[in-house]
Amino acid sequence: MSATQTQGPHSLAFRVMRLCKPSFHVDPPLRIDPFDLLAGEDFSDDPTSASLFRRHVSSADAVDSDLSYRNRFLLDHPTDPIGLSGLLLLPRSFGAIYLGETFCSYISVNNSSNSEVRDVTIKAEIQTERQRILLVDTSKSPVESIRTGGRYDFIVEHDVKELGAHTLVCAASYNDADGERKHLPQFFKFVVANPLSVRTKVRVVKETTFLEACIENHTKANLFMDQVDFEPAKQWSAVRLQNEDHHSTLDPPTSDLGGLIPNPPVIIRSGGGIHNYLYKLNPSAHVYGQSKFQGSDILGKFQITWRTNLGEPGRLQTQQILGAPVSRKEINIRVVEIPSVMHLNRPFTASLNITNQTDRHLGPLEVSLSQDESQMEKAVVINGLQNVMLPRIEAFGSIDFQMNLIASKLGVQKIAGITAFDTREKRIYELVPEMEIFVESD
Template sequence: MSATQTQTHGPHSLAFRVMRLCKPSFHVDPPLRIDPFDLLAGEDFSDDPSSASLFRRHVSSADAVDSDLSYRNRFLLNHPTDPIGLSGLLLLPQSFGAIYLGETFCSYISVNNSSTSEVRDVTIKAEIQTERQRILLLDTSKSPVESIRTGGRYDFIVEHDVKELGAHTLVCSALYNDADGERKYLPQFFKFVVANPLSVRTKVRVVKETTFLEACIENHTKANLFMDQVDFEPAKQWSAVRLQNEDSTEDPPTSGLSGLIPKPPVIIRSGGGIHNYLYKLNPSADVSGQTKFQGSNILGKFQITWRTNLGEPGRLQTQQILGAPVSRKEINMRVVEVPAVIHLNRPFRAYLNLTNQTDRQLGPFEVSLSQDETQLEKPVGINGLQTLMLPRIEAFGSNDFQLNLIASKLGVQKIAGITALDTREKKTYELVPEMEIFVETD
């Protein structure tokens, strides 16, 4: 890694050398390898299995006789893996390489004494400096290195989880006594830039009471990313379920090992490969009323972990993903239970729940079915008293009640037009959950 050095009090006896520690890469040898059978026979020759098999054995025996290291044999396909170009060797890093957000920066640092005299009482510090902060990686102030002889060195390894984008500086400094007993200070600066390995683009769609979140993850690196985990952590007022195609290859293979076979990772190809994830979000029923009904537009955030070709890990957490502000009604009604079998002209009970979604007390209420002038006879009506009285409901509270109903038409019918009149504020709430029921004969 290239460095800048600040000279103080003349030339220094010590110097820092920094090498990044990372795993090697595969050595790919991409020559044009061929199968002699493809050169000497046409496509139609393979239609006769017996002739093709005999010819292949003849070619194989001829190749076995000539086993020299000529270039002719080097280009022959002798193994199914030969077309891949992998030589079986690993290639050591030839440069500092790119550093991406979410990775662990690991560096091997060596303090060399290139002078002709020994230096003593060496205090060494290493820290990462970003635009926002300075992170101390090593400090030997409490236990200085006693001495570094001529031609000797002091080596150490530092690690840092990269959590910021942009310019970074690895600051290495040494405070030591030279041969004349003079106390000298040597700082060196090693600069590098952290890039974004992937981008997450989201789309939010709201269909009635259900929110759908689509996330598109794009790979910006020069290596394939093997996604270990792409989890959406919803805010506490939401619950999330990931939607997948039934024929998706991401499902774990079925076997008699009771899930011991690991789930194959999703591979996002290098240089712009993408993968889409779809989540279904519903309001959570496990939170307090005030949190649930305050109408927050925070949906949640993603936790993403991956590995590169040789298993180097990476991890990112996105910022909070925002959706459209959720508008809440002051009063909401939901259906708790209706009978499974409903007979024509026979009374039945529907169990419902009325919820106060405000921070103040509401009610008492008069619950009834609104009259529709365009429809002379409703298919489902109230049996008995046409108005039901309900007591006051506290802030963010709820009240369970039941309606005695009767159906006058066969088939699939809707129970609609339920209204609640706040007798204190003289305000009418239209509660239209539109329950569907099936009416049959006795």
């Protein structure tokens, strides 16, 4: 890592090396099977001819020593085409540092002078635009001495949580051979990039909110997504929607790792690969009775963890995802129980629950079917008394009640127009959207 140092001669100097895992060494980049060069795709359809030809090629390779160099490119194992030699390649440069990773560095303080230095105090810290994070401080237990040609080594780690320019500041205070106290600061700069981007879309269908998240990989390595969890705000409950596992009906995998990895991680390819996640959000039922709900545009946030090719972990937490402000009705009604099948011209009972979603009491209420159309045109009407009287409902309270209905038409019919009239406030509430029932003959 390149460093910036203050002017003036010093006995000590810092050397910084980033610690990161090696990469796979690929050599050669392409391996071939001579059989594919000399025969077409249809040749292997005849097992006898194919086996004789391969035997001839194998015997020729064994006799002709000139083919020894070419043998480096032959396919002896199914893994040969990817060119992995079994060796690892150490990093040759500082490399890219991404948000959510752990920055790990090996720092060495070298004494390149001809004399010993004593009482060495070392500090290392990370500086960003917003904060300073102390990594190492030996003020309370300074290094007694560093001899000529000697060094003092240590390792620092820092979880990268900010984008942009970072500076690793290494400072040493020491006594030189003349007893003079000197101070050496060195600055090592690097830039933290964003490994991935999360683009979201919010769609509202009736009282259900759908959240789609598109995650794009900006790194030069594949990302193995261990976890992509959406943490909803307290007024929401979230369920991830995904396709059923199409491998469930197939034969179990024959790989040795098949039983060790029950749920393989999602792989997002390097250089712009994407993967989409879909979540279904519903208002939490427990919010009604705890506190007044004003309506909020905060949906929640994502917790994302991943690993690279050699298992280096990364973790990100997004900012709060915003959606359209939620508006709740003052009164809500839901169907508790209704018969599965209704018979023509036979009364049936629908069990309902009405909830006061305000911080004040409502009612008494008068529940009925709206009279915006004639009774003759309605397929489902109230049987008996046309109005159901309910007592006052306290703030955030609820009441169960029943309505006696009767259907006058066969087939799929709708129960529509259930309303509640507040006799105290002289106000009408539209309670229930249309419900479909099936009516059959006796």
